Amino acid sequence: MEADKDNANPTIINPSDLPSRRRSAPTAKRAGLFDALAPAYPSLVDGSSSPEPSSSEASLSSDEEPEEIDEQEVYDLISTISDPEHPLSLGSLGVVKLEDIAILPPTSPRSRISTVTVLVTPTTSACSLTTVIGLGVKVRLVNALPPRFRIDVRIKPGTSGTAGEVNKQLGDKERVAAAMENKSLLNVVNNMLATYQGQGALAQQAAA
Amino acid sequence: MPHLTHLATCTPPCTTRTWLSAPHPSLPLLATACADKTVRVYSLQNFRLESTIGGGHKRSIRSCAWKTAGRKEESVLGTGSFDASAGIWRRWEGSGGRRGREEEEGGGEVDFTTGGAGGVDGDEEEDGWRFAVILDGHDSEIKSLAFAPSAPLLATCSRDKSVWIWEELEDDNFETVAVLQEHEGDVKCVAWHPTEEVLASGSYDDTVRLWREDGDDWACCALLAGHEGTVWWVEFEDGNGIYALGEREELGGEQRAYVDVRLKAGARLISCSDDMTIRVWRRVPKERAALPAGQVKTASIWKNRDFEEEWVEEARLPQVHERPVYCVSWSRKTGRVASTGSDGKIVVYEERWRSADGVKNGGGNGDVSMAGGVTGPDMEDITAKKLHGSDGHTGGVTEWIVVAEIDNAHDVFEVNHVVWAPRADKGKRFEDEEVLVSTGDDGEVKIWTFDI
Numbered sequence: 002m003e004a005d006k007d008n009a010n011p012t013i014i015n016p017s018d019l020p021s022r023r024r025s026a027p028t029a030k031r032a033g034l035f036d037a038l039a040p041a042y043p044s045l046v047d048g049s050s051s052p053e054p055s056s057s058e059a060s061l062s063s064d065e066e067p068e069e070i071d072e073q074e075v076y077d078l079i080s081t082i083s084d085p086e087h088p089l090s091l092g093s094l095g096v097v098k099l100e101d102i103a104i105l106p107p108t109s110p111r112s113r114i115s116t117v118t119v120l121v122t123p124t125t126s127a128c129s130l131t132t133v134i135g136l137g138v139k140v141r142l143v144n145a146l147p148p149r150f151r152i153d154v155r156i157k158p159g160t161s162g163t164a165g166e167v168n169k170q171l172g173d174k175e176r177v178a179a180a181m182e183n184k185s186l187l188n189v190v191n192n193m194l195a196t197y198q199g200q201g202a203l204a205q206q207a208a209a
Numbered sequence: 210m211p212h213l214t215h216l217a218t219c220t221p222p223c224t225t226r227t228w229l230s231a232p233h234p235s236l237p238l239l240a241t242a243c244a245d246k247t248v249r250v251y252s253l254q255n256f257r258l259e260s261t262i263g264g265g266h267k268r269s270i271r272s273c274a275w276k277t278a279g280r281k282e283e284s285v286l287g288t289g290s291f292d293a294s295a296g297i298w299r300r301w302e303g304s305g306g307r308r309g310r311e312e313e314e315g316g317g318e319v320d321f322t323t324g325g326a327g328g329v330d331g332d333e334e335e336d337g338w339r340f341a342v343i344l345d346g347h348d349s350e351i352k353s354l355a356f357a358p359s360a361p362l363l364a365t366c367s368r369d370k371s372v373w374i375w376e377e378l379e380d381d382n383f384e385t386v387a388v389l390q391e392h393e394g395d396v397k398c399v400a401w402h403p404t405e406e407v408l409a410s411g412s413y414d415d416t417v418r419l420w421r422e423d424g425d426d427w428a429c430c431a432l433l434a435g436h437e438g439t440v441w442w443v444e445f446e447d448g449n450g451i452y453a454l455g456e457r458e459e460l461g462g463e464q465r466a467y468v469d470v471r472l473k474a475g476a477r478l479i480s481c482s483d484d485m486t487i488r489v490w491r492r493v494p495k496e497r498a499a500l501p502a503g504q505v506k507t508a509s510i511w512k513n514r515d516f517e518e519e520w521v522e523e524a525r526l527p528q529v530h531e532r533p534v535y536c537v538s539w540s541r542k543t544g545r546v547a548s549t550g551s552d553g554k555i556v557v558y559e560e561r562w563r564s565a566d567g568v569k570n571g572g573g574n575g576d577v578s579m580a581g582g583v584t585g586p587d588m589e590d591i592t593a594k595k596l597h598g599s600d601g602h603t604g605g606v607t608e609w610i611v612v613a614e615i616d617n618a619h620d621v622f623e624v625n626h627v628v629w630a631p632r633a634d635k636g637k638r639f640e641d642e643e644v645l646v647s648t649g650d651d652g653e654v655k656i657w658t659f660d661i
Contacts, residue, residue: 021496035347064436108531109616111550111616111617112531112616113617113621114552114553114621136405147621148620148621148622148651149621151532151623153291169413169439172483173395173413173552174623175271175352175395175397176352176368176395177268178244178269178291179268179291179349179350180367181267182268182291207314
């Protein structure tokens, strides 16, 4: 067994077998998604947050789109993230799976906050790599989803001995914010996220 | 029915996340720590940007704190940054200085000229602020800092799991007095006791530690365990907090006994956590037992026993938050507690005497008020604990109830910080009126009045 790669021969799923849908529902997005990975929230109040909305979004105002964001949308956002070790996507490696994504609606009529929970199945038992993968997923979702979503990225129970530690780090907003100001870590995460090639309005804006 | 009303939003807001706002100890000013590496100083009179402090840090400013002791004519602000350094900034407020000018002009003028520049070209003075000294030492991001109220000490804490204590010798000369490394995870917050030289720290390791001097060295004198998640914020109550509960003469025997315990114990500590609970901790005052006849007092043994302190969890506030609680603020004037967190709510609580027959105080309409708190763990001696108020979960002498709650305080964004501040705008209704200042991920600092 190689010391460096605990999972030298991962199971690879054929991309065409991954869950998808023909057309992603358009959702309103904020500007500057990939300018800086540290989450920045321009004011949504004046509606001028998106400098070049694609045509399908022009008629939608931020945060009031009637279409709900569903698990498939979240999956599409994260399945194409590259694994830091292998030249493959997290979806192909089975690190993220559609059935491990859950979206919880607001807990009361007065609250507008929804929660997205993503369970990540690590390919390796190396804690630091798992944390980077989790961080990549979290950063992608924090930047791509509207701010009314709280994002919980956790290691799937039973898949790793260090899950508790990793979960606590990923759940610590201050640590994540500080990590995203760390240049070398930022580079690693940027590389992971650079392979995003989804379909739909979201991807078009992102690729621009 | 008490409620919070949005009074104003400080303008212009920041375009990046804002972490914390600190009210000036004597002037109607607020310093807000921003992720864009600056501190914005807003006026509490007109809620406009008064000055910007920048150029001293290379990464987000996570925390800032005013020095409370010292000369009234000089404002001293400490900044704690993710770049692992702390900055000390000074501004002269004496007559003829900036404050004098503002008063003459009715407080309307706001200087934006240097605000955006950030002083990156090395300007020493910016909006009157002078970058006096940089404190290096921590290995990683500084999370919080606090000046001691009655000694020339500054505490800083960091992700490197340590708490540093600095002593200010003369102007711009700080010396490291202690590096305290007993936490097992990031230290998220530090707070000084109002009257004693005791420091509290809250950590990623789910505990709170108290520190004070043991002879010449600083050491940990108490470990408060119980939280089941990162402790985000700790704060002591005001030294006179016990008087918020009411006059002593009207109290019954049990209540008087409790007041005695509280007076002996000193200021209590409040903490909030990832586990969504807010807990109040109280010191157990030491009973000095008389020595049996003939026994010689052994210096070292007694010294150790005297140094360590025992603290118990006195109460848990009613659980309202549904996600991590990032901050609590204990009002110096009224004893009310405000809390906020990831769920975007701001909640205000009050402590009251539990009425004799167990029925809760107040209107009883049940809409907002929730009596008591979460039922605590098993208790061995209920009677004794009831008298000393040391469990508070059930059968405690006092209880905490929710008096106001607001959802979506910063729209859908998380709220990072909340603090009580003296009201200073034209709408001020009475002496000692306070407003609540909330600081959020949306870059906004919002001001709320508490209306009864």
